[in-house]
Amino acid sequence: MATCQDCAMCSKGNQTNSLDIGYFSPTTKCCTYYPTLPNYLVGAILCDSDKDSLQGQSRILEKIRKKIGITPHSISPPRKHALLYSNGNRGFGRSESLVCSFYVPEDGICSIWKNRESVCSTYFCKSISGVDGKDFWNATKSYLSHVQNCLAWYVLKELNFDLNELMIIFERYENSSLDANDLDDRPCSDEEYSKIWQRWAMKEEDFYRLAFQIVTNLSSSKLEKITGIVGQVLLEITKKKREDMTNPKLPNILKRNPAVTIYRRSSENSLVLAPSGFFEIKNVLSEVLQYFDGTRTNAEARELIKSDYGEALTQELLISLYQNRVLIP
Numbered sequence: 001m002a003t004c005q006d007c008a009m010c011s012k013g014n015q016t017n018s019l020d021i022g023y024f025s026p027t028t029k030c031c032t033y034y035p036t037l038p039n040y041l042v043g044a045i046l047c048d049s050d051k052d053s054l055q056g057q058s059r060i061l062e063k064i065r066k067k068i069g070i071t072p073h074s075i076s077p078p079r080k081h082a083l084l085y086s087n088g089n090r091g092f093g094r095s096e097s098l099v100c101s102f103y104v105p106e107d108g109i110c111s112i113w114k115n116r117e118s119v120c121s122t123y124f125c126k127s128i129s130g131v132d133g134k135d136f137w138n139a140t141k142s143y144l145s146h147v148q149n150c151l152a153w154y155v156l157k158e159l160n161f162d163l164n165e166l167m168i169i170f171e172r173y174e175n176s177s178l179d180a181n182d183l184d185d186r187p188c189s190d191e192e193y194s195k196i197w198q199r200w201a202m203k204e205e206d207f208y209r210l211a212f213q214i215v216t217n218l219s220s221s222k223l224e225k226i227t228g229i230v231g232q233v234l235l236e237i238t239k240k241k242r243e244d245m246t247n248p249k250l251p252n253i254l255k256r257n258p259a260v261t262i263y264r265r266s267s268e269n270s271l272v273l274a275p276s277g278f279f280e281i282k283n284v285l286s287e288v289l290q291y292f293d294g295t296r297t298n299a300e301a302r303e304l305i306k307s308d309y310g311e312a313l314t315q316e317l318l319i320s321l322y323q324n325r326v327l328i329p
């Protein structure tokens, strides 16, 4: 569950502590990622008449003007940025050098929110279903990323691009180190740019808009055909993860996860560092975890808790502790 306007990953004023638990910086939040926007989503942003999209549109047009990371397949991060990102994961959520070029820091919002791509639209720093929720969103991301890539190539095929030429160029980018243009934030040579854009060179904006029209007109059966057997498999996995998330099968016997750390922060609350992330719980809840020792059944543990504390641990809370892997089989 995300509360992005009041970022759940940023330290609040009253959370004074010296623990380095990975809070994000309020100036970056989680937008220290630079998405690759497939051609039709670029078109969706450009075609959007909503005034909230104006800022995103002007950023796209500026990128097209600069010709860096602009291809008929997608708009990608500059290669220098991609290199920093792939080697700077400890800066995620904190480094201003990694901030996305679609982020509006003054307002703490995304300028292309409505049309953001698979990674951004499936990222949730916290999930009410803990690890199961994160697994579901990761599976959804894999599926949507596959769909995006297939659709981007479908557009290129429909518009008769020389796909072999494009493949050769993209593979070269993938397998070569950065050149002087990449390092100095300059576009590739005019000759290279013409080879990439073919008959659409200097008509990039029209191309992206057309890509959006092509994808908008696809039927669901055509989409299934385009995304193929890999799409079917990824969708099946996503459905399975959704089932795990919404109907978790609670093991009959649970124990406290030794990998979980709990810090008492006040007379009321404790901070939990669990496999699903960090969050606060009431101190009394941290105390009753000891009743789950890997030998008692859940029913026996809950009975003992009720007798010792006069209050039952609800099934909902038990499921949450399990889904956050605070309790494990």
Ligand code: SF4
Pocket (backbone or CB within 6 Å): 002, 003, 004, 005, 006, 007, 008, 009, 010, 024, 029, 030, 031, 123, 124, 125, 126
């Ligand atoms: S999804 Fe990002 S912006 Fe939203 S609450 Fe989480 S870290 Fe903050």
Ligand code: SF4
Pocket (backbone or CB within 6 Å): 030, 031, 032, 033, 034, 035, 100, 101, 102, 103, 104, 109, 110, 111, 112, 113, 116, 120
């Ligand atoms: S596209 Fe939007 S949501 Fe994604 S990283 Fe950039 S600003 Fe954040």
